Amino acid sequence: MRKVQYEFPLSDFTSEADFKRIKEFSKDKETPFLIVDLSKVEKMYDELVKNMPFVKIYYAMKANPLDEVISSLRNKGSSFDAASVYEIDQLLRLGVWPERISYGNTIKKEKDIAYAYKKGIRLFATDSESDLNKIARNAPGSRVFFRLLTESDGADWPLSRKFGAHPDMIYELILQANEMGLEPYGLSFHVGSQQRDIGQWDNAISKCKYLFEAVSLQGIQLKMINLGGGFPAKYLSPANELETYAHEILRFIKEDFGDNHPEIIIEPGRSLTADAGVIVTEVIMISKKAKMNQYKWVYLDIGKFGGLIETLDECIKYPVYSESRGYEEEVILAGPTCDSMDILYENHKYAFPESLRENERLYIFTTGAYTQSYSSVAFNGLPALKAYVI
Structure with missing residues (x-):
């Protein structure tokens, strides 16, 4: 098989300046964690209003219920779709009028x-x-x-x-x-x-x-x-x-x-917040199951139970970026927990540089929706996914 250089279309998901800001913000923080850029949430809301002026927006807050996200959209004029009394209480606490809430x-x-x-x-x-x-x-x-x-x-x-x-x-x-x-x-x-x-x-x-x-x-x-x-x-x-x-x-x-x-x-929900989020994760281990196996396994410190449940059946395919360079190779991506279901992508192979090493950080884009809100409380004792707003 002819080897090709690893390439990732970073500009499709973030600007060079924004990525530099993410790296600077991330450098002293323990992985895994989610970073949400509020300006991108607000920009997407404005895009919806611009392209669909004939609609009234009820943000599906289950996608990302961070107080900062809710408050920002409240100030933009959004109404809200709540799925439980707990979400209703959160909205009321943040000053959203009942008239702007749908159960x-x-x-x-x-x-x-x-x-x-x-x-x-x-x-x-x-x-x-x-x-x-x-x-x-x-x-x-x-x-x-x-x-x-x-x-x-x-x-x-x-x-x-x-x-x-x-x-x-x-x-x-x-x-x-x-x-x-x-x-x-x-x-x-x-x-x-x-x-x-x-x-x-x-x-x-x-x-x-x-x-x-x-x-x-x-x-x-x-x-x-x-x-x-x-x-x-x-x-x-x-x-x-x-x-x-x-x-x-x-x-x-x-x-x-x-x-x-x-x-x-x-x-x-997803369309307002997904593109605003980046998960920063670390490679825990790289291994093979047998000497002649074609594919390496790359284990991350985040998996299905840490916020990436939408990789179930490999439905959602997140963009995953490595800063390493060199010839690329296809790998199997898996999470850290002791559950055999915690495999992110096995059939759909992700390509990374052969130089990828343990302890390297990877950046998972388009993760602002249904990640922190889906993460488990303490499976294997692991804490829920941390989130930071910038």
């Missing part, structure tokens, strides 16, 4: 609905008769939106099956909500996280159009469509630019609803 999880305890209502929350997601009954009992008069079951074809991280219901069931739930004294406010869906097939929004929006018309025949006028998330971040596999997503999604909406379309909400 977007369709799986809720009865007492949590009552608590959210007491705190002033009046917008709830639902997708089942059980949940709808709980909302009616504990949040009377609230606005509810109904989550449609959609396919996640084309998404790196699918979100189908568990959430949403078939349009026929949603139709019945809308009628029931009206009879219960709730306000059937709109519909929602999620086409899957890191969705590369823009046409999935077209399919879902057409289902919304059908339901808008069906319930209007029963005297119910829905007012809102929640498009969910799914917008891209910069991982190894390229995706269309945000401008393309925005243009096509608006076209889909106009095709079905014309210029007088309903209120449109989006719930971005």
Whole structure:
């Protein structure tokens, strides 16, 4: 096999000045840790507003719930999608008004609905008769939106099956909500996280159009469509630019609803914060399983349980950068824990310089979303992933 020099398109993920700043900030800190650049979060929010002025943004805070991120987006004017009463409490503590909070999880305890209502929350997601009954009992008069079951074809991280219901069931739930004294406010869906097939929004929006018309025949006028998330971040596999997503999604909406379309909400999480994050990790060990094995194993001090759970089934392929130089070789990347599942990439081979050595630091880009919030508390006694904001 012909040897080639190791090359990494660093400029695709960070500027030279920003990387220098990351290195300087990192030099005296114990790995692994996450660095989040708030200016990049704010820039991405501005890009969403610029390209999708027709939407209202509800940041999906589960992607990155750092106080600094929440406060920055609050100041930008964002609303927020909360998945639990704990997230609601955090938002209220940080001065977010209840009117800017949606309780977007369709799986809720009865007492949590009552608590959210007491705190002033009046917008709830639902997708089942059980949940709808709980909302009616504990949040009377609230606005509810109904989550449609959609396919996640084309998404790196699918979100189908568990959430949403078939349009026929949603139709019945809308009628029931009206009879219960709730306000059937709109519909929602999620086409899957890191969705590369823009046409999935077209399919879902057409289902919304059908339901808008069906319930209007029963005297119910829905007012809102929640498009969910799914917008891209910069991982190894390229995706269309945000401008393309925005243009096509608006076209889909106009095709079905014309210029007088309903209120449109989006719930971005990954697309707002992923590109703003870099994980700094250290190579613990490099080894082979047998003398004649083709591939070396490179063990890092972060793995699936330390914040990289989205490498499960190698779904999300993070850009990983080494400062070493020389001819490249393909390796298997694994985490540090004593669990055989803690292998990051075995089928998809990452290439690093042959000069890669133990104790060297690697930089994992596009890790500002779903890393610290996914990291375990103390598996193998290891602490949760530290995070710093710059």
